[in-house]
Amino acid sequence: MDVALVGFGTVGQGVAEAIATKNHVLEQSLGDKVRIVAAFDSSTYAVDKSGLDPLDLVKRKAAKGKLGKVRKDSIAEMLKALDYDTLVEMTPTNIKDAQPGLSHIRAALGKGRDVITSNKGPLALKFRELANLAEKNECELRFEASVGGATPVINMARELLVCERICSIRGIMNGTCNFILSRMESEGIPYEPALREAQQMGFAEADPSYDIDGIDSACKAAILANAIMGLDITVHDVERTGIRGINLDAVNLAMQERKVVRLIGEVTSRGAEVSPRLIPRGHPLSISGTLNLFHIRTDLAGEITVAGRGAGRYETASAVMADIYTVMKLRRSIGQRD
Amino acid sequence: MRVNVDLRLKDVPGQLIRALEPVSRNGGNIVGVVHRHDQISAGRIGVNLTFDVPSEKVLEKVQAEWSGAEVDLMRIENIFETYPLEYVIVGDVSAAEMKRITEGIQALGQVESIDVKYSISSSKDKAAHISGKVRDRDIIKKSNKFMRERAKRSGFVIIRGFGD
Numbered sequence: 396m397d398v399a400l401v402g403f404g405t406v407g408q409g410v411a412e413a414i415a416t417k418n419h420v421l422e423q424s425l426g427d428k429v430r431i432v433a434a435f436d437s438s439t440y441a442v443d444k445s446g447l448d449p450l451d452l453v454k455r456k457a458a459k460g461k462l463g464k465v466r467k468d469s470i471a472e473m474l475k476a477l478d479y480d481t482l483v484e485m486t487p488t489n490i491k492d493a494q495p496g497l498s499h500i501r502a503a504l505g506k507g508r509d510v511i512t513s514n515k516g517p518l519a520l521k522f523r524e525l526a527n528l529a530e531k532n533e534c535e536l537r538f539e540a541s542v543g544g545a546t547p548v549i550n551m552a553r554e555l556l557v558c559e560r561i562c563s564i565r566g567i568m569n570g571t572c573n574f575i576l577s578r579m580e581s582e583g584i585p586y587e588p589a590l591r592e593a594q595q596m597g598f599a600e601a602d603p604s605y606d607i608d609g610i611d612s613a614c615k616a617a618i619l620a621n622a623i624m625g626l627d628i629t630v631h632d633v634e635r636t637g638i639r640g641i642n643l644d645a646v647n648l649a650m651q652e653r654k655v656v657r658l659i660g661e662v663t664s665r666g667a668e669v670s671p672r673l674i675p676r677g678h679p680l681s682i683s684g685t686l687n688l689f690h691i692r693t694d695l696a697g698e699i700t701v702a703g704r705g706a707g708r709y710e711t712a713s714a715v716m717a718d719i720y721t722v723m724k725l726r727r728s729i730g731q732r733d
Numbered sequence: 734m735r736v737n738v739d740l741r742l743k744d745v746p747g748q749l750i751r752a753l754e755p756v757s758r759n760g761g762n763i764v765g766v767v768h769r770h771d772q773i774s775a776g777r778i779g780v781n782l783t784f785d786v787p788s789e790k791v792l793e794k795v796q797a798e799w800s801g802a803e804v805d806l807m808r809i810e811n812i813f814e815t816y817p818l819e820y821v822i823v824g825d826v827s828a829a830e831m832k833r834i835t836e837g838i839q840a841l842g843q844v845e846s847i848d849v850k851y852s853i854s855s856s857k858d859k860a861a862h863i864s865g866k867v868r869d870r871d872i873i874k875k876s877n878k879f880m881r882e883r884a885k886r887s888g889f890v891i892i893r894g895f896g897d
């Protein structure tokens with residue numbers, strides 16, 4: 396399968412490395428390999444119909460900060476002209492207008508190409524438009540990496556739990572907030588120093604509002620609501636309260652009741668919400684640290700919990716690779732049918 | 734509605750069935766039966782029965798059938814199912830604000846109990862824990878809405894319980 400990688404930062408480079416190390420698994424299992432025919436960062440690109448060496452791209456990016464030639468046209472325009480099977484979109488999440496990812500995904504789906512993305516912006520703002528476009532042009536739109544990093548919540552809910560009625564999904568959807576709340580509770584560190592610790596350890600951005608005001612969790616809750624509950628909402632429809640303002644007194648009062656404070660994203664057929672909640676100690680959602688965790692209630696299976704690393708170069712690449720595998724498998728079964 | 738009763742039956746085989754049948758025949762659901770062997774008097778034995786019935790009318794029918802079947806009703810009590818209500822609020826937790834909050838929740842009706850606990854700290858931003866029990870699940874939703882409105886107006890943060 397020929398892929399175009401758009402966005403070559405943490406995730407993009409992790410995916411290139413994973414392609415290099417896991418191509419033999421794909422070949423053994425599916426009789427086909429992934430070939431990178433194009434790669435883009437914000438200003439440069441490399442294209443080769445016969446395939447680019449993934450590790451060479453990573454080395455080049457690390458050494459020179461660029462992938463190749465300076466780009467003159469927009470990536471969306473170039474994606475219309477290029478020859479590839481699947482776009483892997485990994486540019487930064489933008490929840491103002493979802494660009495540039497939205498144009499990239501529209502260009503690929505519009506041309507009947509499959510799309511795999513880790514980018515939350517287009518999915519949190521234009522989910523239904525993109526899902527409809529994919530359906531109309533009979534292509535795949537897959538986005539496991541966009542929610543929960545390595546945690547396989549979307550594909551599990553949509554594929555393995557396909558016969559279930561999913562009543563609710565509640566989750567720890569942001570590792571930074573969970574780290575801060577866990578530190579406050581286990582070490583008695585006040586909110587501000589706990590946040591600074593998260594920043595020093597590289598979890599939280601210099602401007603942490605995207606995490607601590609619950610915006611990141613709200614994007615994920617909106618994606619889950621659309622993808623799993625069949626709703627048609629955007630991140631702006633998610634009722635949202637973050638963890639700003641939560642102090643040690645509150646955490647201690649919760650502890651006296653044998654509870655912990657956690658920022659919980661909650662999705663039901665009625666909508667989505669992100670808010671701090673009092674979770675009984677011992678409940679799966681009382682988990683400490685930076686992991687993401689999803690607690691799903693269904694009619695037949697009852698309760699199912701899945702947890703994993705919510706971010707990271709290889710962790711996120713793991714979810715992208717799972718989608719690559721599925722797209723290759725689907726393409727193969729369509730090829731066998733034809 | 735859930736009901737708990739103390740009954741007295743003749744201490745001979747087959748009597749328990751005469752006590753239980755009217756409940757199930759009328760669409761009730763038996764939740765628990767406890768024999769009170771310690772309460773035998775004048776050849777009659779005590780039984781404590783807990784069951785759900787759809788309405789007061791059905792309960793009256795059950796009672797009528799018991800009296801026709803020589804089952805004596807000694808005591809009857811309605812048991813309300815309760816749902817927990819819980820918040821931690823952070824910020825302005827002055828006595829006046831807490832009074833507004835607890836009175837506001839009580840005004841929603843069906844509130845069985847409500848308790849408030851304050852944090853003991855020297856920091857200026859304090860916290861308080863509010864817990865209670867309500868007899869109707871819908872009240873939790875109404876209370877959540879009320880708390881959100883109060884939080885907006887008074888500028889405190891709410892951490893909500895997990896029972897809703």
Ligand SMILES: NC(=O)c1ccc[n+]([C@@H]2O[C@H](COP(=O)([O-])OP(=O)(O)OC[C@H]3O[C@@H](n4cnc5c(N)ncnc54)[C@H](OP(=O)(O)O)[C@@H]3O)[C@@H](O)[C@H]2O)c1
Nearest residue numbers: 402403404405406436437485486487488513514706707711
């Ligand atoms: N990092 C994670 O652990 C993680 C986990 C789950 C989901 N995600 C999502 O995955 C996406 C990528 O994350 P990341 O951590 O890899 O981000 P990143 O390290 O900032 O990399 C972003 C890449 O996109 C490129 N880019 C930026 N603006 C662009 C533009 N206008 N047009 C084309 N390319 C552009 C950057 O180019 P330059 O290299 O030239 O700067 C860079 O290669 C984001 O949407 C993020 O939310 C990330």
